[in-house]
Structure formats: structure tokens, C-alpha cells
Amino acid sequence: MYRNNEQSKPYKLVGAIFTILGIILLSVLVFVHEMGHLLAGLAVGIKAEAFSIGFGPIIFRRKIKDIDFRLSIIPFGGYCKFKGEIPEEIEESGDTAKYKELEDDDFLNISPLRRIIIYFAGPFFNYLFAFLLLIILVSIPSTIELYSPTVSVFRDGKYMHTKQGITLAYEYGIESGDTITEINGNKIESDNDVLKTINDEAIQKGASEIIFTLKRNEETLNITIPSVEILKALSGERALGLYFGDELIIKNIVSGSAAEEAELKIGDKIIAINGISANNIADFRPIVMDNYSQKINITIMRNGEEIIREAIPKPVNSKTIGTYGSLGVEFESVPMKVEKVEGVSFPKSIVEAFKESGYYISSYINGLKLLFTGKLSLRENLGGPVRIIQISSQVISVSAEYRLKTILSFTATISLILFLMNLLPLPVVDGGMIIFSFIELIMRKPLDRKVLIKIQTIGAAFLITLAIFITINDITQLFK
Numbered sequence: 001m002y003r004n005n006e007q008s009k010p011y012k013l014v015g016a017i018f019t020i021l022g023i024i025l026l027s028v029l030v031f032v033h034e035m036g037h038l039l040a041g042l043a044v045g046i047k048a049e050a051f052s053i054g055f056g057p058i059i060f061r062r063k064i065k066d067i068d069f070r071l072s073i074i075p076f077g078g079y080c081k082f083k084g085e086i087p088e089e090i091e092e093s094g095d096t097a098k099y100k101e102l103e104d105d106d107f108l109n110i111s112p113l114r115r116i117i118i119y120f121a122g123p124f125f126n127y128l129f130a131f132l133l134l135i136i137l138v139s140i141p142s143t144i145e146l147y148s149p150t151v152s153v154f155r156d157g158k159y160m161h162t163k164q165g166i167t168l169a170y171e172y173g174i175e176s177g178d179t180i181t182e183i184n185g186n187k188i189e190s191d192n193d194v195l196k197t198i199n200d201e202a203i204q205k206g207a208s209e210i211i212f213t214l215k216r217n218e219e220t221l222n223i224t225i226p227s228v229e230i231l232k233a234l235s236g237e238r239a240l241g242l243y244f245g246d247e248l249i250i251k252n253i254v255s256g257s258a259a260e261e262a263e264l265k266i267g268d269k270i271i272a273i274n275g276i277s278a279n280n281i282a283d284f285r286p287i288v289m290d291n292y293s294q295k296i297n298i299t300i301m302r303n304g305e306e307i308i309r310e311a312i313p314k315p316v317n318s319k320t321i322g323t324y325g326s327l328g329v330e331f332e333s334v335p336m337k338v339e340k341v342e343g344v345s346f347p348k349s350i351v352e353a354f355k356e357s358g359y360y361i362s363s364y365i366n367g368l369k370l371l372f373t374g375k376l377s378l379r380e381n382l383g384g385p386v387r388i389i390q391i392s393s394q395v396i397s398v399s400a401e402y403r404l405k406t407i408l409s410f411t412a413t414i415s416l417i418l419f420l421m422n423l424l425p426l427p428v429v430d431g432g433m434i435i436f437s438f439i440e441l442i443m444r445k446p447l448d449r450k451v452l453i454k455i456q457t458i459g460a461a462f463l464i465t466l467a468i469f470i471t472i473n474d475i476t477q478l479f480k
Contacts, residue, residue, distance in 0.1 A: 023075050025407075027053050029126065029415050030078040033422070036125025037080040037118055038067075044114040046107055050081040082107040082118070112441040119430040119437065123422040127357070130415035134353035137408045141343040145335035146190035147244040149180040152282035157239030158321040159285040167241025168233045172225050174212065174242070176282055181220070182213035190336060191244035202227045202234065203366050204359075235367075243282050249332040257328020262298065262311035264329065271306070272299035281331065288313050292325030360416050427455050 031053055038048055047066070052058075054072035061070045072078075084106025107115070151169070153176050158164040180188045183197040184207060201207040210230050212223045233240035248270035253259045272278050273287045274297050287296065292315040299308050313325025344352050423431040436455075440446055 025411060026414075027075055027078075029129070029411070029418060030054075030075075032125050032129045032415070033122045033418060034078045034080045036121040036123070036128075039125075040118045040121030041080070041082050041107075044110070044117055045105070046110060046114070046118065047083040047105060048080060049083055050079070052080075053078045055079075080122075084108050108446070112437040115437045116434050116441075119434045120423075122430055123419045126415045126419040126422070130360075130412040130419065131353055131357055133408050133412040133415070134356045135346075135349045137405060137412065138352040138356065139343045139346070139349045140405060140408075142341045142405060144192065144339045144341060145333075146192055146337050146339055148336045149188050149191060149194055149244070151178055151180065152176045152243040152245070152280040153178075154239065154241045154243060154282045155286065157241070158324075159282070159289060160239050160241070160243075161318070161321065162239045163237065164321055165238060167239045168225065168229055169241035172223055174214065174223055175216065176280065178214040178216050180212055181215050182211075184211050194242070194244075198230055199234065199363075202230045203363055206366070243280065245281060245331075245333055247332075248278060248280065248284055250329050251332040252330035254328035254330075257326070258311045258314050259327045259329045262309045264298070264300065264309060264311070265302065267302070269301040270298060271301055273297070275299075288327050289324040292316070292323060294325075357412075357416060360413055361420065364417055364420060427458065 034051060034053070038051055041048055049066075050068045050070060052070040052072055054070075054075045055077055056072050056074040058070045058072050061068060063069070085108065107118075151174065153169045153174055154160050154167050155170050156164065157167055160167075180194055182188055183194065184201045186193075186197045186201075188194055188197065198210055201210055207227055209227055210225050212225070214221055214223060229238075230240075232238050250259070250264060250266055250268045250270070253264060253266060270278055270284060273284065276283070276287065278284045278287070292313050295310055295312050297308050298311055299306060301307075311327060313327055315323050316326045317323050343349075422429050423434075425435050426432045436447060436452065
């Protein structure tokens, strides 16, 4: 799915600023989670000793009401430590470890029900935070630019600045000029319908195949693509290859670019390059990108007259796709129609936010199923803090017109993911500790502390190993 213009030069300083903002966004979500634990602990009468955003060396600290608030240098998480919470607090007696006597107000000495409340409060605050963001999101009036479902098809993902290789649409025979009229029997009227429908069919409904009904030169035909391939495209493993947009009318020219040197002007319509017809960006990009530092002839229409200009696309180095040529232009993007979406008033926004959160959660759970059944690549799709920060910086850098809604939606999504991930029944994370507490509640006696320590040690080792794998994978993906 694609609706952008020619890629402009990256600006490293701006990228660094957006990365810092991404770290701040992640830290906010960690703060919300740990604040849930802290407030729940205080509510049930447990003393908190430390509250930290980040791990490792402390760069800032302040004591407030006997709680040591910390900001640490590694911004990939945080913690809230309660009095008597860590089982490793022991005294050595020869070869035998002897546990300290628990005090009445120690975390491990309170009732299992109170511990369950504390453990659950962290993930719940992530859900509550996401829910509040979604209330704001659905309350904001907006406009949606809807484009015709007539497509242009990229042959290779590199021309979309995504994964290199034959695109899915091209491989299965969708052609430029085709109009998508239905997907699995669902009527399609705009590009928005295309994206929403393939998401619903492949992820929500779990359809085994996606059938595109197309209109091509007055003929109707169906093209069937297996859902597993669609899922790879949706997750970014490969490029889908579809573009929705208009003619190549220049809207803006980058200063010092090849287009400026070729004396192209705003309002010019590109109709051919090197004598080859260029009706859309899928025609335009391959020639320009493949001919960096090489002279090309650009045929334009200006004031009803055909003019040919010579240009030399400037080379741009990309870690993703190598060196490519850039003309330095932005094209007009004229939608089929602009739809005004009224904000949902309170209290209806609560109902809508609840529906939206349910949709996000079900999509994520279905996504996890696809990962663990092997339908999607773990290496390509499993992400951690580094990936979140990278995507956060991209989200924050979108155009001002869409920035607020995009940031709200993305932040709500990540907060809901934290809600679910922390409730997984794994040792050390909140979900696992809730299960241990439930066992104590049912048995009406505490678990053997030695057994608990062993389970937590194994769980911690597993999570640390997983965290290292995810972080290495994230960094590897960044430099692909």
C-alpha cells in the first residue's frame, strides 16, 4: 500500500531529534505501567522503596515521601520496588542460605489477593491509558483523503523504499490500471477500503485466501492471493506493491536538486522519461532510481506544450536498497474525495473507545497466533524497545496534518501491547506472578521460597536471553 511522493533526502539531525522523542514516548508508557504498581501498592498499604524509569546507572534521583525516584541511563523499561519484595534478600550461614524473617509490612508477607491487585495494576494502567487516548482520538474531528481504488503496481519493493524483491501484487498478476471493485465479496470504493478489508479478512477473520475482484479494460476478473502472503506484506516482510494516486504533476522542487538544475517547474506534468510513458510514480521511479548520475530525458507538459528537459538524478545512499537516483520532486496528490469525520461526543466516545481497544487487542492476539504458528517470521516481526523507538520516531515525523492522530493511535497500540504482554503467564512478568499468587490463594499457604526463587531465576534468564535476542534482531533489522 503506498501513496507517497519521491523520497527526499534524510536529515540526520531531525532524525536524531525524532529518535529522542521516540525514547520519551516509550518512557511515558513505562512510567504509566510502573505508576500503576506504585499507586496500587500504596492503596493496599505496602511501602515502596524505589521507582525507576530505565535501568543501569542512575542519572537523576529524588526522594519523595521515602520513595527513591530514579531516572536511569538505559531507557528500555523500569521498575517499582516494594519493601521485602526481592526474595534474594538473605543472610549467608555457612553453605546454607537462610532467609531473613519477614516483617508484617513486607511485600511477600501480605495476602496473595493484595499482591494480585498490585501485579495487575501495572498492565491495567497501560490499558486505562490507551483507553483514554482512544477516547481523545475518536473525539477529534478529522478529514480523510480517499483515493480511487485504481492501482499502479510496482515491480520491485526497492522502488517503494521497502523490502527488495518482486512485489506481491506484481507476482500474482495485478496490473497498473486495474480497479479493485471487491475483496472477498466486500465492495471497494476507495483505497481506505482496500487496506481495511485485507486487514479484516486476513487478520480478524482468518480467511485462507484473499480474492481481489478487478476491472481491467471493461473485463472483470478475480485474482486470488494466499492470506499467508498478504500477511507477510502487511507485516513488512515483503512489499505489497500497490500504489494509489494521480498523475505526475510537480507540487514542489527540492532546492539544489536534479529537478531544479533541469529547470523543471511547479505545475509541470511529467508524461514520459527516456521516451517511455510515465503515467504514475510506479512508472517514474524505476527509471529515475536506476539511472543515478546518468543523463535522462524527461518529457513534460507545460501550458499545453510538450517540452523535453535533460536531468541527471543525484545519487542517494540507502542502507536498505543501496544507491539510487533522486530527481528531488514532490508530486501533487489529489484525492478522489475528502471525507469529513465528525468527532464522537461524550459519552458515546467511551463506547467507541472500548470497541477500538477490543479491535486492537484482537488484532494483536491474532498476530501472536500467526507468529507462533510459523505463518509469520519471528525474526522479521518480533520487535522490542529499539524497534518501538524507531517506529515512534517515524510516527512523530509524519506531516503535521496527521501527526496528532497518528501519535495517539500508535501510543494507544503500544500501550495495549504492553497490557497484553505483561499479562502473559511467564515467570517474572506480572502475569506469571499473578498465577503464583492465585496458587497461594487457593492453597492458603505461601509457596516454598526456594522453589519460587528457582522459578524466578529460570524465568529471568529466559527473559534476559529473549530481550538480548530481540534487541540484536532489532539492531540487525535497522542496518539491513
